[in-house]
Amino acid sequence: xxxxxxxxxxxxGRVGSSTLRPDGVPKTKGAFAYASDLQDERMLWGAxxxxxxxxxxxxxxxxxxxxxxxxxxxxxxxxxxxGLNAMGQIVQxxxxxxxxxxxxxxxxxxxxxxxxxxxxxxxxxxxxxEYGELEPITDLVEGHERGLVFREHKARRGDPEAHGEVxxxxxxxxxxxxxxxxxxxxxxxxxDTEGGVDxxxxxxxxxxxxxxxxxxxxxxxxxxxxxxxxxxxxFGSREDLSLQVHLCMLALHTGRPVRMVYDRQESFASHVxxxxxxxxxxxxxxxxxxxxxxxxxxxxxxxxxxxxxPAVLNNAVYFAVGPYQCPNVFAExxxxxxxNPPSGAMRGFGAVQSCFAYEAQMDRLAVELDMDPxxxxxxxxxxxxxxxxxxxxxxxxxxPTRAVIEAVRSLPVDADRPGNDPxxxxxxxxxxxxxxxxxxxxxxxxxxxxLAFSEGFDDYADARVVLTAAGVEVHTAAIExxxxxxxxxxxxxxxxxxxxxxxxxxxxxxxIGSAGSTSASRQTQMAGGAVYRAAARVREEALRRADxxxxxxxxxxxxxxxxxTLEELCGSDPIEHEVxxxxxxxxxxxxxxxxxxxxxxxxxxxxxxxxxxxxxxxVKLVRIDSAQDVGxxxxxxxxxxxxxxxxxxxxxxxxxEELVLDRGRVLNANFxxxxxPTFLDAPPVQSVIxxxxxxxxxxxxxxxxxxxxxxxxxxVVAAIRAATGKALTRxxxxxxxxxxxx
Amino acid sequence: MNVHFTVNGExxxxxxxxxxxxxxxxxxRLGLLGAKDACEQGECGSCTVIVxxxxxxxxxVMAADAEGTEVLTVEGLATEDELHPVQQAFVEHGAVQCGxxxxxxxxxxxxxxxxxxxxxxxxxxxxxxxxxxxxTGYGALLRAVQSMGGASP
Numbered sequence: 001x002x003x004x005x006x007x008x009x010x011x012x013g014r015v016g017s018s019t020l021r022p023d024g025v026p027k028t029k030g031a032f033a034y035a036s037d038l039q040d041e042r043m044l045w046g047a048x049x050x051x052x053x054x055x056x057x058x059x060x061x062x063x064x065x066x067x068x069x070x071x072x073x074x075x076x077x078x079x080x081x082x083g084l085n086a087m088g089q090i091v092q093x094x095x096x097x098x099x100x101x102x103x104x105x106x107x108x109x110x111x112x113x114x115x116x117x118x119x120x121x122x123x124x125x126x127x128x129x130e131y132g133e134l135e136p137i138t139d140l141v142e143g144h145e146r147g148l149v150f151r152e153h154k155a156r157r158g159d160p161e162a163h164g165e166v167x168x169x170x171x172x173x174x175x176x177x178x179x180x181x182x183x184x185x186x187x188x189x190x191x192d193t194e195g196g197v198d199x200x201x202x203x204x205x206x207x208x209x210x211x212x213x214x215x216x217x218x219x220x221x222x223x224x225x226x227x228x229x230x231x232x233x234x235f236g237s238r239e240d241l242s243l244q245v246h247l248c249m250l251a252l253h254t255g256r257p258v259r260m261v262y263d264r265q266e267s268f269a270s271h272v273x274x275x276x277x278x279x280x281x282x283x284x285x286x287x288x289x290x291x292x293x294x295x296x297x298x299x300x301x302x303x304x305x306x307x308x309x310p311a312v313l314n315n316a317v318y319f320a321v322g323p324y325q326c327p328n329v330f331a332e333x334x335x336x337x338x339x340n341p342p343s344g345a346m347r348g349f350g351a352v353q354s355c356f357a358y359e360a361q362m363d364r365l366a367v368e369l370d371m372d373p374x375x376x377x378x379x380x381x382x383x384x385x386x387x388x389x390x391x392x393x394x395x396x397x398x399x400p401t402r403a404v405i406e407a408v409r410s411l412p413v414d415a416d417r418p419g420n421d422p423x424x425x426x427x428x429x430x431x432x433x434x435x436x437x438x439x440x441x442x443x444x445x446x447x448x449x450x451l452a453f454s455e456g457f458d459d460y461a462d463a464r465v466v467l468t469a470a471g472v473e474v475h476t477a478a479i480e481x482x483x484x485x486x487x488x489x490x491x492x493x494x495x496x497x498x499x500x501x502x503x504x505x506x507x508x509x510x511x512i513g514s515a516g517s518t519s520a521s522r523q524t525q526m527a528g529g530a531v532y533r534a535a536a537r538v539r540e541e542a543l544r545r546a547d548x549x550x551x552x553x554x555x556x557x558x559x560x561x562x563x564x565t566l567e568e569l570c571g572s573d574p575i576e577h578e579v580x581x582x583x584x585x586x587x588x589x590x591x592x593x594x595x596x597x598x599x600x601x602x603x604x605x606x607x608x609x610x611x612x613x614x615x616x617x618x619v620k621l622v623r624i625d626s627a628q629d630v631g632x633x634x635x636x637x638x639x640x641x642x643x644x645x646x647x648x649x650x651x652x653x654x655x656x657e658e659l660v661l662d663r664g665r666v667l668n669a670n671f672x673x674x675x676x677p678t679f680l681d682a683p684p685v686q687s688v689i690x691x692x693x694x695x696x697x698x699x700x701x702x703x704x705x706x707x708x709x710x711x712x713x714x715x716v717v718a719a720i721r722a723a724t725g726k727a728l729t730r731x732x733x734x735x736x737x738x739x740x741x742x
Numbered sequence: 743m744n745v746h747f748t749v750n751g752e753x754x755x756x757x758x759x760x761x762x763x764x765x766x767x768x769x770x771r772l773g774l775l776g777a778k779d780a781c782e783q784g785e786c787g788s789c790t791v792i793v794x795x796x797x798x799x800x801x802x803v804m805a806a807d808a809e810g811t812e813v814l815t816v817e818g819l820a821t822e823d824e825l826h827p828v829q830q831a832f833v834e835h836g837a838v839q840c841g842x843x844x845x846x847x848x849x850x851x852x853x854x855x856x857x858x859x860x861x862x863x864x865x866x867x868x869x870x871x872x873x874x875x876x877x878t879g880y881g882a883l884l885r886a887v888q889s890m891g892g893a894s895p
Contacts, residue, residue, distance in 0.1 A: 182876050
């Protein structure tokens with residue numbers, strides 16, 4: 001590129017400043033349109049018939065009673081799926097509507113459309129379905145033994161005969177966590193006059209949704225337009241299709257717009273969750289504490305269909321050792337098919353489960369070595385120039401592992417004793433334990449994860465930047481899930497072009513190419529990278545058109561004078577450039593899991609301080625501090641928001657969040673029984689932003705937003721272990737685990 | 743039946759079927775989409791409005807019971823030209839991410855500050871503990887509320 005963009009500055013609105021998000025004002029006023037707010041005068045309401053069992057044959061299905069209800073326009077079943085009755089972004093194996101059998105609780109069997117919501121719900125209740133119940137497979141080990149495996153992955157590196165002088169072993173479990181985005185699944189579909197359809201629904205990747213919807217509807221690609229819709233959070237739960245095909249089928253069948261809004265129970269039933277895990281570990285080190293050998297075996301509960309489990313499983317294995325060097329690694333993982341709720345993407349994507357295990361192992365090793373656990377981590381820290389323990393991949397980008405550890409360690413620690421204010425103690429004013437029996441503990445953890453897509457996937461993002469007399473338009477299919485995509489893209493375009501007026505336009509699938517998935521911590525580097533490059537080309541053309549040396553909102557400058565206003569420059573002929581941006585190629589690893597499957601990594605560290613009531617098993621987080629590798633901080637306020645929010649989701653997994661299952665059925669599919677951290681549970685978080693600019697993200701930025709969720713969970717549990725002396729090998733930690741009455 | 747009540751200072755009338763909630767009627771009959779439906783159990787506070795001066799989860803109020811009441815929703819806080827100070831503070835402190843919980847938090851915070859202009863940190867946490875935010879971890883929300891004259895803890 002011949003014209004280098006100007007340096008980042010902290011000027012208002014530019015890269016480096018805490019620019020305010022443009023959707024903040026409408027969101028505070030209740031004026032922002034979410035998917036659940038979309039409606040139309042002619043619309044019908046949709047509702048879904050769902051399986052009450054996790055595994056059964058469908059012995060009878062009778063829609064006649066529902067069709068007989070006044071106001072019901074359609075009742076559709078598997079027979080009515082016009083194309084392929086299968087969805088999935090890696091393997092298309094999950095039915096749009098169940099045919100002959102159900103394989104998970106809440107699986108959709110039929111959909112209805114009616115004049116109003118109540119009628120639609122009544123009609124769904126009126127559909128007669130009879131089942132022959134089958135024994136569900138709910139145990140991971142049993143599923144694995146039966147060979148029900150979607151994917152296995154092995155990492156074998158180093159000398160099988162190498163051993164250390166000191167060894168620790170452990171077995172760990174992670175429960176099933178839900179993303180619990182506040183906005184439930186929702187959307188609306190509009191039939192066009194030529195047999196096609198427009199659908200607006202929650203999504204993290206409209207182009208991959210488009211491919212599947214086209215297949216399921218049996219239409220030509222250009223007949224289906226998938227539009228982004230306002231999202232009340234995602235955290236991975238929108239990576240797989242939910243109601244999109246149902247909406248399109250009902251709209252095409254009735255010739256009317258059809259709207260659906262899931263209630264909370266449906267939301268729990270319909271989207272993928274974080275994989276439950278069972279993990280066996282053995283760490284060996286020399287007497288000085290250097291890791292010599294790590295063995296790991298990981299089982300992940302995938303549920304009934306493939307979804308994104310192959311990629312989650314591989315991640316769990318790739319990061320089985322964490323951000324540590326180790327020359328000899330023997331790790332294997334299996335994504336096991338069960339009749340538990342479907343699993344897929346959730347923030348951290350496989351790296352969360354193994355981090356809980358390897359960080360517990362590092363603490364055990366520190367005890368065995370009689371070594372400070374933080375020193376042990378510093379000694380083994382993986383940094384630039386080292387090789388990832390599992391794959392042997394050379395770390396070429398900045399990886400400030402020691403810096404994040406040191407940054408957290410240097411933050412001040414509170415008093416080493418709990419205070420006397422009951423509001424600050426576990427259980428609050430309901431505390432029955434004498435305050436002087438409450439014990440305090442400190443725990444530490446470090447995590448690592450890859451950024452963007454891996455393993456040779458053709459990972460790209462398209463963006464189009466247009467300069468007009470009115471300012472800049474950025475067109476993208478990246479998704480604003482709440483993370484602040486819109487702000488970052490504005491800041492990048494403003495900084496490159498020097499023009500303050502920037503509108504980010506989230507186009508549908510017919511107007512712009514794919515931006516790839518809004519997941520894997522990838523869009524700041526990928527969509528941001530595409531916008532950066534497209535904007536640079538626009539700037540280059542603007543300067544060339546007017547033979548200038550600088551561009552601002554006033555126009556093109558030459559030798560300190562404006563020589564063409566934006567109106568003169570592009571009033572009748574906008575300057576437009578579209579870029580398809582790819583990161584450097586990655587490759588599938590070999591059969592031993594060796595190679596260079598990743599493009600980049602990020603690290604984070606957490607230190608948690610907890611007070612524990614050992615009699616009732618209650619935990620109160622005193623504080624949890626964090627240091628985060630971000631490459632270059634494009635928007636510090638937004639980064640702090642990601643760290644604090646991501647950390648709290650990890651805290652949730654540590655002490656409260658889990659789907660409770662019985663024969664594959666979810667017993668707590670509501671916010672009364674599925675506990676989420678509230679304002680009272682959330683401790684203060686001090687965040688340190690560590691900047692070591694990377695080589696390929698815009699202005700050196702790296703993605704990072706999954707990291708805060710990875711190391712927070714093990715840090716909290718380590719703190720509870722330190723306070724109680726209990727082994728605590730399962731999350732979420734429950735009071736009975738602390739009290740010892742399991 | 744029809745329910746008659748005052749919403750954001752205006753006399754309104756809405757058709758109500760059976761046990762429909764105040765939230766449903768505000769959103770689907772009156773087009774006031776600011777209050778959000780996230781749990782329908784009174785657990786998350788996304789649907790928070792003020793009825794006759796009391797903070798309520800509108801998903802738990804039967805619309806028929808709103809007859810004759812005065813209801814204030816998030817849409818009633820800003821003027822034509824100016825945000826309510828709570829809205830302004832939320833925007834400036836990054837207290838908004840996905841924003842789905844925001845209308846409920848804005849209404850609950852406005853109610854808190856009206857009754858307690860200088861709340862301490864524990865008082866803020868207690869008063870807003872009925873509203874769930876999944877994105878921010880509450881830090882930015884705390885800073886936003888504290889910026890509005892909250893006393894030091």
